[in-house]
Amino acid sequence: MVILGLHDNHGASAALLVDGKVVAAVEEERFTRLKMDSGFPKMAIDYLRGQYKEEFRNLDYVAIGCVYQSLKDFATKRYPLFGIKDFLIEEEKFWIPVLEGKNPNYMDVMKEYVNSSLCHYPLDTIKNPSNHNEIRKIRQTFIAEYLNIPIEKVGFVDHHACHAHHAYFSSPLRKDVLIFTIDGWGDFTNATVHSVEKNGELKCLYRTENCHIGHVYRFITMLLGMKPAEHEYKVMGLAAYAKEHYIREPLKVFEQTYYVDGLEFKIGTPIKNHYQYFKKRLEGFRFDAIAGAVQRYTENMLVQWVKNWVEHTGFSNVVFSGGLALNIKASKRISELPQIKDMFVCMASGDESLSIGAAQKKWVDLAGAAELQPITAPYLGPGFDEKDIKEALTHPFVRDHYKIIEKISLVDIAKLLVRGEIVAFMMSNMEFGPRALGHRSILADPRDEKIVRVINEAIKNRDFWMPFTPSILEERAEDYLINPKKLKAPYMTMAFDATQKAKDELKAAIHPYDMTLRPQVVMKKYSPRYHALIREFECLTGVGGLLNTSFNIHGKPIVRKPIDAIREVISHELVDLKYVVLDDVLLEKNMARKQKTIIKQEQLAEL
Numbered sequence: 001m002v003i004l005g006l007h008d009n010h011g012a013s014a015a016l017l018v019d020g021k022v023v024a025a026v027e028e029e030r031f032t033r034l035k036m037d038s039g040f041p042k043m044a045i046d047y048l049r050g051q052y053k054e055e056f057r058n059l060d061y062v063a064i065g066c067v068y069q070s071l072k073d074f075a076t077k078r079y080p081l082f083g084i085k086d087f088l089i090e091e092e093k094f095w096i097p098v099l100e101g102k103n104p105n106y107m108d109v110m111k112e113y114v115n116s117s118l119c120h121y122p123l124d125t126i127k128n129p130s131n132h133n134e135i136r137k138i139r140q141t142f143i144a145e146y147l148n149i150p151i152e153k154v155g156f157v158d159h160h161a162c163h164a165h166h167a168y169f170s171s172p173l174r175k176d177v178l179i180f181t182i183d184g185w186g187d188f189t190n191a192t193v194h195s196v197e198k199n200g201e202l203k204c205l206y207r208t209e210n211c212h213i214g215h216v217y218r219f220i221t222m223l224l225g226m227k228p229a230e231h232e233y234k235v236m237g238l239a240a241y242a243k244e245h246y247i248r249e250p251l252k253v254f255e256q257t258y259y260v261d262g263l264e265f266k267i268g269t270p271i272k273n274h275y276q277y278f279k280k281r282l283e284g285f286r287f288d289a290i291a292g293a294v295q296r297y298t299e300n301m302l303v304q305w306v307k308n309w310v311e312h313t314g315f316s317n318v319v320f321s322g323g324l325a326l327n328i329k330a331s332k333r334i335s336e337l338p339q340i341k342d343m344f345v346c347m348a349s350g351d352e353s354l355s356i357g358a359a360q361k362k363w364v365d366l367a368g369a370a371e372l373q374p375i376t377a378p379y380l381g382p383g384f385d386e387k388d389i390k391e392a393l394t395h396p397f398v399r400d401h402y403k404i405i406e407k408i409s410l411v412d413i414a415k416l417l418v419r420g421e422i423v424a425f426m427m428s429n430m431e432f433g434p435r436a437l438g439h440r441s442i443l444a445d446p447r448d449e450k451i452v453r454v455i456n457e458a459i460k461n462r463d464f465w466m467p468f469t470p471s472i473l474e475e476r477a478e479d480y481l482i483n484p485k486k487l488k489a490p491y492m493t494m495a496f497d498a499t500q501k502a503k504d505e506l507k508a509a510i511h512p513y514d515m516t517l518r519p520q521v522v523m524k525k526y527s528p529r530y531h532a533l534i535r536e537f538e539c540l541t542g543v544g545g546l547l548n549t550s551f552n553i554h555g556k557p558i559v560r561k562p563i564d565a566i567r568e569v570i571s572h573e574l575v576d577l578k579y580v581v582l583d584d585v586l587l588e589k590n591m592a593r594k595q596k597t598i599i600k601q602e603q604l605a606e607l
């Protein structure tokens with residue numbers, strides 16, 4: 001049986017599930033190069049169709065994650081295209097009039113942002129913009145026609161059911177499991193709890209629209225001058241610097257809004273407009289205090305809620321998904337609860353994984369849970385071949401600025417890293433989800449904290465307060481992580497306190513203030529070449545980890561093909577990247593311009 005899963009809003013994506021196994025999944029942004037691109041995922045589908053021709057001829061079902069989508073998202077692509085100022089204009093032109101009891105028409109007041117062809121769907125044919133069923137029908141009809149299949153084979157899966165299925169069927173936990181999903185909003189819901197039935201299927205125990213933590217976090221992100229629904233992780237990173245006495249007062253503002261009562265979220269103060277509400281009440285507090293307070297509030301709420309559910313059900317293993325699961329500090333505190341035995345956070349807990357979750361849920365509906373295989377590795381995206389490498393090597397910028405060294409060995413890459421060089425490393429199929437996990441990564445020696453400044457300034461243009469993260473050999477995880485419950489952390493979705501050894505050896509890849517780290521524990525079984533590279537580095541230094549940050553420039557998606565790396569990162573005027581590895585080809589920045597040299601492996605030692 002073949003099921004295609006799709007998601008067509010923020011983080012649009014496509015996933016293919018064949019005979020119980022997710023064989024491929026990719027986000028639209030990786031092709032369009034627009035971060036968190038939204039709308040019908042045309043290029044992701046075209047890629048999968050090109051790779052899996054036979055399977056596409058025999059599609060049994062197309063499962064679309066999220067039943068209801070709003071016209072304003074499709075007509076403006078607001079999440080990927082809006083900057084902070086655009087969200088503020090939206091606030092002024094649309095949301096404040098709504099607060100005042102007026103009834104503004106979004107398409108009219110935001111008309112300069114509306115482009116009905118942005119998302120591929122024929123939006124001009126919509127008669128009643130507020131009719132959700134009409135929008136749903138347009139999506140369904142368009143997708144059936146695009147794939148040339150009967151409309152009966154195209155259906156929708158509830159947003160949070162997708163989150164829950166992806167969370168559970170991408171985790172190794174199977175017994176006594178509770179699945180929590182929390183996000184900003186999806187299908188009139190912002191939090192659910194599921195358990196697992198004897199037949200392996202999920203059962204929804206709780207569903208609410210009163211858990212507005214995601215909303216609150218989103219508007220605080222905007223209030224702090226960062227992009228909502230994208231830069232929440234920066235607020236979380238900043239929160240670690242907030243002094244306890246600064247947090248106390250702003251925390252009270254949050255605590256008056258929503259609270260946990262037993263198994264439920266309750267509303268303390270009804271809020272019509274979150275942005276205006278918090279803007280008024282938080283004025284005068286320091287930026288770091290606000291960040292610290294919203295983070296503390298989020299952690300307290302989630303910890304209390306999860307604890308209550310675990311005690312109520314007696315199920316002590318937890319999986320967590322939805323946008324809030326990206327908050328690793330909250331996950332860390334949940335995982336430390338004495339009531340919890342084990343916890344797992346999937347590789348992509350945001351909406352980009354709704355395509356995978358939709359396919360998984362539909363599989364369970366049609367074939368049961370028994371034959372649905374858990375996802376064990378994140379490398380579900382496109383790869384690249386010799387032709388792609390050649391395309392990059394013949395780019396004028398590469399010809400003018402780089403030497404080309406063929407058949408580079410992992411030992412030689414490790415030697416560069418030991419020498420203090422920063423190496424961009426691309427190989428094989430790319431990762432699904434927001435984290436680069438060694439196949440599209442920029443790597444460095446984690447021992448020297450000075451390298452953080454070099455990467456921030458010369459390559460990534462990252463915010464100065466954001467920490468880097470390490471990839472750690474699975475055999476060395478105990479050396480670096482304080483992890484008494486032996487939680488699995490293959491996707492950089494869990495945080496741990498650092499051991500003294502980590503503080504000594506991985507200085508540049510831990511949070512410099514609170515001394516936590518968000519590791520990728522690299523398993524030889526799922527990424528043998530990346531594992532082998534870290535092993536070579538360990539042989540030379542004794543350190544079993546590397547600093548790993550995603551191979552992209554700030555604000556752009558992770559690079560997909562070598563040519564993306566050249567066009568967007570390497571040739572960027574603000575970037576100074578000396579070494580790039582494309583599979584087994586090394587590009588080394590040439591100090592003498594306009595000089596092309598091809599050097600064989602045996603000559604490398606003389607360089």
Ligand SMILES: [Fe+2]
Binds near residue numbers: 183184186350
């Ligand atoms: Fe969601």
